[in-house]
Amino acid sequence: MRCLQVSNQDLEERIPSYEELEKLENEEAGDRPKWDNKAQYMLTIVGFCVGLGNVWRFPYLCQSHGGGAFMIPFLILLVLEGVPLLHLEFAIGQRLRKGSVGVWSAIHPYLTGIGIGSMCVSFLVSLYYNTIMAWVMWYFFNSFQETLPWSQCPVNANMTGLVSECERSSPVDYYWYRETLNTTPDIDNTGGLQWWMVLCHVSAWALLFICISRGIETTGKAVYITSTLPYAVLTIFLIRGLTLKGSLNGVKFLFTPDMNELMNPTTWLDAGAQVFYSFSLAFGGLLSFSSYNSVHNNCEQDAVIISIVNGATAVYAATVIYTIIGFRATEKFDDCISGNILTLLNTFDLPEGNVTENNYDQVLHSLNGTYPEVIQGLNLKTCDLNSFLSEGVEGTGLAFIVFTEAITKMPVSPVWSVLFFIMLFCLGLSSMFGNIEGVLVPLQDLGVFPKSWPKEAIAGTTCVLCCLVGLIFVQGSGNYWLSLFDSYGGSIPLLIIAFCEMVGVVYLYGIDRFNDDIEFMIGHKPNLFWQITWRFVSPAIMFVIFVFYFITKVQETPMYKAWNPESENFPTLEEKEYPSWIFAIIFILAGIPGLSVPLTAIYKCLRNRCCKKDNEFKQDDLNTIIYLIHLVILFKRI
Amino acid sequence: MVSKTLNAPNGYKVRISLKTALGEDAYEWNQSEMFFFQATMAFAMRRHFQMETYNVDNIILCVQTSRVSFWFVVTSPDNTTMLIPKADVEKAVRMSRHRINNAFLLSDRTLEFLGIYPTLAAPVNPDTPPWLIVFGVVIGAVCVGIIALLISSLLQKRRKEKGMTEDGQDEEDMQVKGVENGINLDGTYNRGFTDDDRFTKL
Numbered sequence: 001m002r003c004l005q006v007s008n009q010d011l012e013e014r015i016p017s018y019e020e021l022e023k024l025e026n027e028e029a030g031d032r033p034k035w036d037n038k039a040q041y042m043l044t045i046v047g048f049c050v051g052l053g054n055v056w057r058f059p060y061l062c063q064s065h066g067g068g069a070f071m072i073p074f075l076i077l078l079v080l081e082g083v084p085l086l087h088l089e090f091a092i093g094q095r096l097r098k099g100s101v102g103v104w105s106a107i108h109p110y111l112t113g114i115g116i117g118s119m120c121v122s123f124l125v126s127l128y129y130n131t132i133m134a135w136v137m138w139y140f141f142n143s144f145q146e147t148l149p150w151s152q153c154p155v156n157a158n159m160t161g162l163v164s165e166c167e168r169s170s171p172v173d174y175y176w177y178r179e180t181l182n183t184t185p186d187i188d189n190t191g192g193l194q195w196w197m198v199l200c201h202v203s204a205w206a207l208l209f210i211c212i213s214r215g216i217e218t219t220g221k222a223v224y225i226t227s228t229l230p231y232a233v234l235t236i237f238l239i240r241g242l243t244l245k246g247s248l249n250g251v252k253f254l255f256t257p258d259m260n261e262l263m264n265p266t267t268w269l270d271a272g273a274q275v276f277y278s279f280s281l282a283f284g285g286l287l288s289f290s291s292y293n294s295v296h297n298n299c300e301q302d303a304v305i306i307s308i309v310n311g312a313t314a315v316y317a318a319t320v321i322y323t324i325i326g327f328r329a330t331e332k333f334d335d336c337i338s339g340n341i342l343t344l345l346n347t348f349d350l351p352e353g354n355v356t357e358n359n360y361d362q363v364l365h366s367l368n369g370t371y372p373e374v375i376q377g378l379n380l381k382t383c384d385l386n387s388f389l390s391e392g393v394e395g396t397g398l399a400f401i402v403f404t405e406a407i408t409k410m411p412v413s414p415v416w417s418v419l420f421f422i423m424l425f426c427l428g429l430s431s432m433f434g435n436i437e438g439v440l441v442p443l444q445d446l447g448v449f450p451k452s453w454p455k456e457a458i459a460g461t462t463c464v465l466c467c468l469v470g471l472i473f474v475q476g477s478g479n480y481w482l483s484l485f486d487s488y489g490g491s492i493p494l495l496i497i498a499f500c501e502m503v504g505v506v507y508l509y510g511i512d513r514f515n516d517d518i519e520f521m522i523g524h525k526p527n528l529f530w531q532i533t534w535r536f537v538s539p540a541i542m543f544v545i546f547v548f549y550f551i552t553k554v555q556e557t558p559m560y561k562a563w564n565p566e567s568e569n570f571p572t573l574e575e576k577e578y579p580s581w582i583f584a585i586i587f588i589l590a591g592i593p594g595l596s597v598p599l600t601a602i603y604k605c606l607r608n609r610c611c612k613k614d615n616e617f618k619q620d621d622l623n624t625i626i627y628l629i630h631l632v633i634l635f636k637r638i
Numbered sequence: 639m640v641s642k643t644l645n646a647p648n649g650y651k652v653r654i655s656l657k658t659a660l661g662e663d664a665y666e667w668n669q670s671e672m673f674f675f676q677a678t679m680a681f682a683m684r685r686h687f688q689m690e691t692y693n694v695d696n697i698i699l700c701v702q703t704s705r706v707s708f709w710f711v712v713t714s715p716d717n718t719t720m721l722i723p724k725a726d727v728e729k730a731v732r733m734s735r736h737r738i739n740n741a742f743l744l745s746d747r748t749l750e751f752l753g754i755y756p757t758l759a760a761p762v763n764p765d766t767p768p769w770l771i772v773f774g775v776v777i778g779a780v781c782v783g784i785i786a787l788l789i790s791s792l793l794q795k796r797r798k799e800k801g802m803t804e805d806g807q808d809e810e811d812m813q814v815k816g817v818e819n820g821i822n823l824d825g826t827y828n829r830g831f832t833d834d835d836r837f838t839k840l
Contacts, residue, residue, distance in 0.1 A: 141769035141776075196769075203777050210783045214791075349703035352657040456791055 011509075014106040015096055018520050021295045024097075032097060033216050035292050040220040042302070044289055047227035047430025048280050049310045052132065052399075055427060058278070059318035060394035061270050063254050066261030071315070073262065073271035078311050081541045082275045084533035085498060087303035087526075089281065092505055093290030094299050095517045099441030100284030103291075107509045109608075113600030114504060115442055117497045118284035120593035122438030124489040125283070127466055128482045129432060130208060131473035132396070134200040136424045138180055139400065141200070143417035150175035151408040169571035172405045177563040180400070184476040185564040186576055187484075191476015201474050205467040208429065212436050212463075213456045216292060219433045226430040231313075233423035234320050237416075241323030244410065246333075250326015251319060253389045265548075272545045277490070278310060282498040285434030288441045298522045300530075321398070328406035329388035336383035343378055396479075399424060436462070480560050484578075488586050492553065493593035495546040500597050502539045511535060558586065648721040649711040650731075651752040656706065659748035667706045671742075672699060675710075678741050683712060683722070686730035691715050728754050 016024070035041045062070045096103045101115030142149055153166035153174060161167070166174035177183050184191040211222040241247045261267050280286065290299065334357075341355045348367065355363045368375045391402065407416045440462060443449060449458050473482050505514060511534065519525045526534075561573035652675075656664040665671070676697040683692040692715055702708040712722040731738070731754055739749055746756040 137776075138769070141772040144772050145768050199773060199777075203773065203780060206777070206780045206784065210780060210787065213787055345705060346653065346707075349705040349707055351704040351706075352655060454791065454795075456787065 011107070011513075021097075021520075025295045033292055034294075035216065036220055038297075040216075040223060041289065041293060042305070043223040043227040044216070044219060044430070044433065045286065045302070045306055046309055047223050047427075048285055048289070048434030049278065049306060050227075050230070050313045051278075051280070051427050051431035052424065053274070053278055054310070054314045055317045055321065055424070056395055056398040058274060058314040059254065059321045060398070061274055062318050063322070063390070065264070065267040065270060066258035067253070068255040068257035069259050069261050070267065070271065073268045074275065074314075075311070077268070077272045077275045077541070078307060080533060080537050081272060082279050082281075082310075083303055083307045084530060084538045085276075085281050085502070086279055086286070086307060087300055087530065088502065088505055088534060089286045090290045090299035090303055091514070091518055091521070092509075093287035094293050094295065094297060094521060097291045097295075099288045099291065099445050100438065101442040101445040103287055104504065107504060110601040110604050111500075111504050111508065111597075112604065113597035114497055114500050115284065115445075116600055117493060117500075117593040117596040118282060118438055119442040120596060121489065121493050121497065122283045122285065122435050123466075124485060124589060124593070126432065126435040126439060127470045128473055128485045128489075129428065129435060130204050130466070131201060131470055131478065131482060133204040133208075133425060133428045133432065134197060134474070135180065135396070135400065136421050136428065137204055138197065138200045139404070140418065140421035140425065143414050143421060145414060148404075148408055148413050148417055149179070150404050151413070165565050168565075170405070172401050172408075173571055175404075176396075176400045181479050182476055183479055183563050185566065185574075186562050187477050187480040187560065187582070188579060189477060193471060194474055194476065194478075197474040197478070198471070201470060202467060205463050205470070208432055208436065209460060209463040211429065212433060212440070213459045215437075215440075215455055215459075216289075219437075223430060223433070226426040226433075229426045230423045233419050234317060236419060238316075238320045238323065240410070240416070241320060241327065244323070244327040246330020247323035247326045249330055249385065250322035250324070250389060253326065253386070254318060254322040269545060269548055272541060273491075273549070276498070276542075276545070277494070278314065279307075280431070280434055282494045282501060283434060284438035284442065288437045289434070296521055296523075300518070300522055300526065321403075324403060324406045325389065328402065328409065329385055329391075331406075331409050332388045333383050333385045336381055340380045340383065343380065347374065347378060480562070483560060484582070484585065485589060488553075489589040489593075492546070492549060492590045495542060495549065496594040496597065499539060499542045499546060502534065502542065506534050506539075558582065646709055646711060648724045648727070649709045650724070650727065650754070651707060651709050653705065653707040653750040653752060654742070654744065655748040655750075656744075659744050672702070672708075674741070675699075678738050679710065679712065682730045682734040682738060683727075686726070686733050724753075 062074075092103060092107075096106050098106060099115075100118045101112060104115040105112040150172045153162040153171045155161070156163045163174070165178060169177075180197075182191065182194050211218055293299075337357055337360060341357075341360060344350070344355055344363065344367070345352060364375070364380075403420065404417070407413050407420065410416050436459075440459060443462065444458065449461070472478065475481075505511075511531070515525050515531075558578045559575050560578060562576050564570065564574045567574040654667065656667060673694065676694045676699065679697045680692040680694050683696070684690065692712075696713045696715055696718070697710055698713060699708050699710045712727050714720045714722055731751055735746070735756070739745055742749055
């Protein structure tokens with residue numbers, strides 16, 4: 001079959017040549033948007049890469065995989081996987097000057113599927129990511145009160161005591177699961193739309209619309225705030241955190257290295273996955289943003305700088321988060337010990353001050369010797385600082401449960417709460433800019449919208465559509481849907497697409513041509529490090545991560561954690577199996593973006609074959625007409 | 639020794655935590671303080687019953703420990719052998735709880751009457767939940783922003799149309815300027831760089 005031949009002879013016709021690029025550069029012709037200055041570009045990219053994952057995923061991974069020792073696989077994979085992929089995306093976007101669909105269809109028409117896959121993934125991620133923004137906004141709105149609503153349990157209907165669900169768990173848990181999400185016990189109950197969440201959801205999308213309505217003209221201004229504010233807030237929290245009691249316990253816990261973890265393959269896998277997702281690769285947003293650069297922008301330098309910034313931010317954010325977590329854990333530990341001490345004092349009528357934290361163990365031991373049955377009957381709690389430090393510190397649990405609890409223990413809580421949620425909002429919003437860019441530009445390239453529509457209309461329609469579809473996530477069961485989308489939509493397809501990107505550029509576009517392009521753009525050929533990583537190392541790492549991820553996901557039965565007040569182990573979350581119809585949804589989420597690569601290639605191939613005869617016919621037609629015109633002119637002369 | 643539970647059906651155990659409440663400023667609990675307690679309880683009983691004349695002698699204290707904790711019973715002023723029932727004592731204490739606490743610079747938590755639970759504070763429910771106010775402000779700002787955006791783009795379009803019709807002759811002379819985004823087009827559209835033909839349409 002003709003179409004199996006990977007001939008790229010027409011490549012030159014599809015991409016601008018060096019002369020055209022120079023002309024574009026010098027005469028500033030063309031209608032493609034441009035960055036106002038380099039700072040805008042760097043801030044946008046930093047904002048896209050630095051997101052919620054740096055704050056609530058990396059610290060957890062660091063602490064659970066041997067603390068300081070985790071830095072080793074993280075840094076190694078950052079250098080071998082993150083930086084090369086980043087440089088590749090920057091360079092190809094800058095060279096071909098198009099969005100993701102445009103770039104891949106220019107490299108080869110059969111590769112258009114990569115662009116479409118990127119668009120699908122960006123779309124799916126945008127849907128649920130903005131719901132997290134809605135949650136952040138809800139907490140932000142509720143922070144403007146003297147006593148934060150999640151600091152105490154509400155009183156029940158007949159004012160005899162606290163609400164049972166809250167009393168059995170904790171005020172922060174209750175506020176998150178009941179008053180914010182109003183979550184249902186399982187994913188089958190939809191629970192209906194929660195009106196307060198719908199309001200926050202709509203306001204999140206409206207705010208996003210304002211920022212992206214004119215493309216980089218508006219986002220370029222917004223990023224001055226959204227990309228810099230998180231760093232300011234992190235610094236403020238660091239200073240505040242270090243002055244709190246127990247903060248250093250947290251930092252020590254985070255960074256204490258456990259070298260044995262390096263033997264565990266999961267550590268390396270998680271490090272690789274974290275580097276990959278942290279850089280927001282394969283979304284198509286990075287490609288788009290680079291294409292607005294001038295042709296001779298030094299993309300190599302940018303890639304290195306961005307990688308360093310991203311890695312450093314992750315470590316910095318982890319330190320800040322763990323100072324606050326250390327404080328909370330120490331407070332809880334102190335409360336636990338004080339509670340036990342009080343019980344001992346009350347039972348044995350000892351004067352106050354007889355039993356302190358220092359002699360607690362001693363006293364307990366001696367009392368246990370003399371009155372063992374009484375001590376047993378007291379049910380004293382075991383207070384372990386380490387267990388408090390390792391409590392539920394990942395994902396939404398970190399931000400909305402653990403951290404909010406820590407904030408209630410700090411003086412002047414509303415201020416810290418407002419600052420924290422503004423920071424989360426800015427982190428998320430700047431990532432949303434990249435996600436939406438990865439949706440809007442391919443839609444424009446594919447010609448889905450009529451060309452007469454202004455940018456605002458396209459952005460507006462997309463936002464309204466996403467807002468409506470995103471209403472799934474503001475139902476009672478919305479939280480379960482969100483984790484479903486997060487686990488399956490934002491993981492495996494990205495790995496497939498990134499792998500295809502590398503292979504497509506290195507082997508289909510041609511690594512030699514790519515090297516020449518980079519030499520044209522930045523003045524020197526990429527050195528040996530880039531050659532080795534692009535050709536062998538990075539694709540190999542991607543492949544390994546993909547295979548392991550796929551195998552683990554396929555082998556385990558998909559389970560989810562549900563908040564069920566009627567379960568036995570309440571308040572521990574109940575592990576439930578997904579119902580069978582979820583598998584169709586999982587297939588749509590993970591399969592369609594991933595399969596779009598081969599499916600589009602096959603579609604194009606088939607269309608090429610059946611239209612080939614038509615093309616030849618048209619060429620003959622044209623030749624005949626030209627011949628006839630020549631005859632007419634000849635006759636006229638005669 | 640382990641604290642004893644007295645068989646005192648009409649008595650209450652009181653537990654005082656001075657160091658927890660006052661820290662460095664904690665006063666010493668001595669006989670004078672005990673007398674003060676008796677006087678306060680007599681006051682509480684008088685306040686509640688309003689007719690009886692309770693006195694310090696009617697409050698009997700026993701089993702004092704170094705914790706500081708003790709038991710007390712209340713006798714009737716008319717007949718010192720008769721004890722006031724537990725329920726009445728409880729009502730008296732509840733009524734004057736605030737005054738009793740303040741007399742000793744303590745709180746519900748640090749001056750405990752075991753068996754009499756403090757009433758929970760009624761939750762303050764503001765008319766408009768505060769979050770709605772903040773939400774209103776934010777949404778208002780967002781709406782203003784959207785309207786400003788739409789108006790500015792309409793004005794830009796109108797300005798562009800006016801510009802195109804007025805200096806139609808000057809187009810060739812005007813330099814091809816750089817463009818911020820697809821809307822602002824000053825100058826001739828250079829068809830040499832149009833992307834329409836290059837695309838391999840799906």
